[in-house]
Amino acid sequence: MFLYAYLLFTNMLVYHYSIIDWPFKYVKRNIIKAMQSILESFKMAINLMLDLNPLLLEIVGLSLGVSLTAVLLASVCGFFAGALLALCSFPGRQAILVILNAFMGLPPVAVGLTVYLLLSRAGPLGDWGLLFTPGAMIFAQWILVTPLIAALSRQVIEDLNVEYRELLWSLGANRLGMLLTLLWEGRLSLTTVMLAGFGRAVAEVGAVLIVGGNIVHHTRVMTTSIVLETAKGNLSQALALGIILIVIACLINAVISISKNYAERASA
C-alpha cells in the first residue's frame, strides 16, 4: 500500500521534473514500470495464496513432497558417508574429498539427463517404469543433494571429532560408537546442512523438468510451472509462483530455526 503510494508519488515527480532531469526520465520511467509489474506479481502471489487454489496446493505439495523425500534419503546416505570420511583415513581419501567438493556444484540438467538415460525404456533401469513419475524426480534430486550433504557433514563431524576424540577414546568407544555419538552431537549443525540440501533440491528445475516431464496433476512442481508460465508469456504469474516458492522456503527455514533455538535452550 505504502509502496504503491510511493510509486505514484515518484511517478508524479518524474513527470513534473521531466524537463529538468530529462536524461534520467527514461530510466526512471522504466524502473517504475518494472516495479509496477513486480508489484502486480506480489498482488497475484497473495491472491493465489489466499484463494488456496487447488492446483497450486497440489503443485506446492508435490514440490515439498519430492524435495523433502530426496533430502531425507540424501541425508541418510550423506551423513554416514560424511562421517566415515571424517573419521577414517584410507588411501584415495583426498581424491574422494576433491570429487565430493566438486560434485556439490553438479549441474542439475546434466544429472537430469543422466537419470533420464538410466530410467528410459531404452536404458538399463527402463523396466522399473519410473520415468515421468515423482519417483524419478526424487531419484534425480537425491543424486544432486547427496554430495552436498556428505561434503558439508564431513566438515561438521571433523570439527567435532577434534573436540571429542580424546574423551571418546578414553571412554572406550569403538569406531561405530564414535560415529553415532558424533552424528548425534552434531545434529543441530546437521539440520542446517539438510536445509542447504533442501534449498538446492526445491529450487532446481533442470533435472525435474527432464525426468518428470512437467505433467499436470502428476509431476508438475513449482519450478517447472514457472518455466511453463514464462513460456506462455505470463510473466507476472510466473513471478508470483516464484514469490510463493520463496515464501515457503522462508517458512520452512523459520520453523527449523525456531525449533533449533528451542532445542539448544533445552540442551543447555
Place this chain on the structure above:
Amino acid sequence: MNNIHKIRMFLGALFLCLMIPVCAAQQFITLASTTSTQASGFFDYYLPIFQNKTGVEVRVVAVGTGQALKLGENGDADVLLVHDKVGELKFIEEGFGVDRREVMFNDFVLIGPEADPAKITGLKDAVGAFQRIAESKSEFVSRGDDSGTHRLELRLWKEANIDPHGDGVTWYKEAGAGMGAVLNMLAAGGNAYTISDRATWIAFENRKGLALLDEGDPRLFNQYALILVNPEKHPHVKKEQALMFMDWMTSPEGQKAIGEFKLRDQVLFTPNAGANQ
C-alpha cells in the same frame, strides 16, 4: 522416544502423500507432444473431455518435435502428437512408430516489431519475407532446438537460397529455446523477427511492441499428426488405451471438440482427420 515417534509419523505422512498420485489413476497413457499444444492451453481443455468419457488419463510431456520423436524412439511415450511430416515419415520408416493419423492443422506466422524495418507486412510469401529480412540485415531469432518449427524455418531459408549459418551473418541468432522463450526474447529485445506457430502466438501474453506481420503462404501450413509408438519394438506400450485415444481424437466427436477450442475469439487448431490420407 517421543521424538522418534514424531519422526516416524512424519515419514509415514510423507510416504502417503507420495503414494496418492501413484494410486489415483491406474489407467493412463503418456503422450509426447509439442510445446505449442501445451502452452496454448489446448490440452488443459481437451484431455479432461476424453478422461471423463473413458476414464483413461492422458499424461502429456511437452517438448519439441525432435525430442518427442526421440522419446518415442526410446519407448518413453505411448503416443506422439507432433508436427513435422518429414521427420514423422522417417520415424515410421525406421520402424519406431506405426499408424500415423493426421488430426488437425493450423499455420505458422511471421512475428516481428510493429515498425517492421524489413517491410514484410502482408507479403503472403514466407520465402520473400525471409529474403527481405536477410537483405535488410534485420535480426532474426531462430528456435535452434530441432523442433517442428525450427525444421520448417530451416527449409524456408534453404528455399530462399540464404545460408543463415554462413560466414559474416551476424543478424541470425539461435536461441535453442521453446517458442514462448523466443517470443519473450523478441518482446525484450526490440527489433527482431521470428516464425511462430499461430496457437502459441494467440495464447502469448507478453506481446510488447510485437505484431503478426505476415501470414497466408501455403508453405506455412502446419499439420499435426498422431503416431502410435511401435508396440512390437516396445512391448510395454499401452496399445489398447493409446488406440482408444487416437480413435477418439479422429472421431467426429473428438474432431468437433478440437474446433470448439477458442482463445481471443480465434480457433487455434482446425480439425482435418482423414481429409488427405
